[in-house]
Amino acid sequence: MSIIDRVRREVERNALRARNGIKMAAGISSVETGQTPRDLVWRNGRASLYRYRNDDIRYRPPLLIVFSMISKAYILDLAPGNSFIEHLLHGGFDVYLLDWGEADERDALNGFEYYVDGVIPAAVREVCDRSKADEVSILGYCFGGVFTLLHGAHHPDSPVRTHTVMACPVDLEPMDIGVSMLGGADIEELLDDNGNVPADVVYSAFRSLTPTADITGYVDLLEKLWNDDYVKAYQAMNGWTSDHVPLAGELARQLVDQLLERNALVNGTFVLDGDRVSLKAIKVPFLAVLGEKDHIVPAAAASPVMDLVGSEQKTELRLPAGHIGLVVGRTAAKTTVPTIIDFLQKQSEEL
Known part of the structure; x- marks a missing residue:
């Protein structure tokens, strides 16, 4: 030139x-997010179950995605052409999403038992009924993966054919986010008038993990401000990273006690509704996806799950991606989603 x-x-x-x-x-x-057509099919408190429309379902069982409880689920459906959900639909699956919504004063006393023993089993039954299926495949993202692991461990007879977790923390010692948000402080002092950890506390904890992210982000934006696609992606991603939700007060207490102070998942001492649960009870085909550049759930926090679950057939997919890069962008489109689709298809029945 x-x-x-x-x-x-x-x-x-x-x-x-x-x-x-x-x-x-x-x-x-x-930028509009969450544009893939879907229907609200069931509710339990603030939890909502959505079914995405798909006229080309080629595999069963249906797929139930369980999202995290401290951020909003539209990161999985960021924009047309850059949507984790959209890719799964093109893969031929009947896709459901369990979104926990925003905790309010009615959720202040909700602990692990509500999420793991109450809502998830009911959502699994609802998915089976609506899809006329005997089983589901389940996928947990971030702390939603912790919920699905505990569900699988406490309910080993649940009709789950395959289990996938993405960026899922099981060993909290390497995690700075827990310390930033909950550790080292009296949890009662963090609660708002509703009895929950406010969304701004959650946001501040995430922001503290990358204190220079705003500066480097603006530098990159200035350089690529001419590129319309980059600007749209930047706006959508930047909006999501600052869009957190409150954390139920009782769940926060249990997180501190069982995961931060006792690291109970790794030590095999997690207690749920009076029962000690072990991830060894999970026996179904298992896939763990983690990012080597994930600063929220480092690989060291996610990888121990491979030794903890009892599945004979288990696979780890380790990618050079960050927490969000696992579900958004080129790495997700070229590697993450095709691997998950291949794993699910091999364990599914073709219609």
């Missing part, structure tokens, strides 16, 4: 930077 061509290109890009910068500053370039 000649000097004249390079100058012309840079002039054009500067014009695009100015245009996109003005649109962002004026708030007229917002």
